[in-house]
Amino acid sequence: MGRQPCCDKLVVKKGPWTAEEDKKLINFILTNGHCCWRALPKLAGLRRCGKSCRLRWTNYLRPDLKRGLLSHDEEQLVIDLHAHLGNKWSKIASRLPGRTDNEIKNHWNTRIKKKLVKMGIDPMTHQPLNQEPNNTYNPQNLSSTSDDISMKPRSGSTKETNGTLTEDESSSTVTGQNNSTDSENHLLSNIYNDEELFSHLWSDETTTAEASWSDSNDGFGGTLYHHDNNMSGAGADFPIWSPEGINGNDWTFLDYCQDFGVHDFGF
DNA sequence: AACTTTATCAACCGCTCCAAT
DNA sequence: TATTGGAGCGGTTGATAAAGT
Numbered sequence: 001m002g003r004q005p006c007c008d009k010l011v012v013k014k015g016p017w018t019a020e021e022d023k024k025l026i027n028f029i030l031t032n033g034h035c036c037w038r039a040l041p042k043l044a045g046l047r048r049c050g051k052s053c054r055l056r057w058t059n060y061l062r063p064d065l066k067r068g069l070l071s072h073d074e075e076q077l078v079i080d081l082h083a084h085l086g087n088k089w090s091k092i093a094s095r096l097p098g099r100t101d102n103e104i105k106n107h108w109n110t111r112i113k114k115k116l117v118k119m120g121i122d123p124m125t126h127q128p129l130n131q132e133p134n135n136t137y138n139p140q141n142l143s144s145t146s147d148d149i150s151m152k153p154r155s156g157s158t159k160e161t162n163g164t165l166t167e168d169e170s171s172s173t174v175t176g177q178n179n180s181t182d183s184e185n186h187l188l189s190n191i192y193n194d195e196e197l198f199s200h201l202w203s204d205e206t207t208t209a210e211a212s213w214s215d216s217n218d219g220f221g222g223t224l225y226h227h228d229n230n231m232s233g234a235g236a237d238f239p240i241w242s243p244e245g246i247n248g249n250d251w252t253f254l255d256y257c258q259d260f261g262v263h264d265f266g267f
Numbered sequence: 268a269a270c271t272t273t274a275t276c277a278a279c280c281g282c283t284c285c286a287a288t
Numbered sequence: 289t290a291t292t293g294g295a296g297c298g299g300t301t302g303a304t305a306a307a308g309t
Contacts, residue, residue, distance in 0.1 A: 016277070016303085038294060054295075055278065090297060101297075106276050109299095 013047045017056055021046055025053055026061055059100045066098025070107050078104055079112060083126040 017025075028044035034057065037050035046053060059065075070078065074096055081092040089101035089108075096104065113123040120129050 014279075036294075037296095049279090051280090051295085052278075058296095059277075087298065102277075105298075110275055 012041075012049045012052070014052075017048075017060075021048065022056070022061060025057060029057060029061075055102075059102045062100075064098055065100065067103075070096075070099070070104075074099070075107070075112060078108060079116070079126075082108065082123075 024044050024046055028040065032043070034040055034054070037054045040046075040050055040053050041048045044053070048056075077096060078092060081095055085091050087105075089105045093099050093101040093104050108123075116123045116126075117129070121127070122129050
């Protein structure tokens with residue numbers, strides 16, 4: 001007996017989500033939470049697969065999402081984390097508040113990968129190209145060739161035990177020029193400079209960001225939403241939310257709701 | 268201006284993981 | 289312990305925009 005498909009492929013709609021569908025999904029989750037993704041589409045009146053709803057929510061509609069291009073520091077952190085974790089995009093994303101695994105994966109494949117190759121670094125091994133993976137990695141060879149990404153030296157071998165990195169990784173630092181905002185820089189530099197905090201971030205325990213999301217998930221009480229000024233392109237047409245309410249708060253979640261009609265969200 | 272190529276990103280697919288039974 | 293089914297993850301695709309010729 002085969003396994004039942006997650007949804008009736010003949011009934012479910014595919015392709016880009018419409019504003020109307022977004023509205024239904026947001027409205028339902030705000031009101032009821034997402035108890036069961038499989039059952040959600042029917043309950044919410046959507047002709048979508050539960051998986052599709054989950055993806056849409058986690059990658060696009062979630063209120064704590066920070067959209068727009070990754071800042072230099074975020075990019076640097078992704079490279080660093082990728083060197084430790086490999087293509088574990090969800091784990092990497094969990095270290096970058098407001099970023100999704102899909103977003104990071106896309107960014108890696110479309111931008112970072114190319115930059116690293118351009119710099120003569122193998123994106124998969126993080127070793128210089130034309131060099132055996134086991135050979136000693138010498139970051140000084142790279143610093144002169146890197147344009148806007150600098151690779152930090154790997155201290156010791158990459159180790160991960162049950163998802164928790166050992167101490168010599170936790171003390172690693174990220175260097176490089178940046179073009180992100182002062183607040184981001186301050187935040188990130190504090191993280192990097194605080195070994196204890198960084199060590200904590202390496203652990204698999206729930207991060208502060210995740211916790212804050214959890215806190216705000218019960219109807220988003222007390223959560224501040226903001227528009228990320230850095231966003232660009234198509235993303236600018238969609239809601240940009242973050243729980244911290246930093247970086248200039250000129251577009252709130254409620255504004256977005258207003259576009260649909262606040263009443264539609266049950267407020 | 269028209270066409271082609273390249274880049275980007277939202278969304279889908281199929282698989283694995285893991286909790287419940 | 290084995291089975292089942294939901295959730296989540298990573299790879300890939302396809303549509304669209306932007307850049308180049």
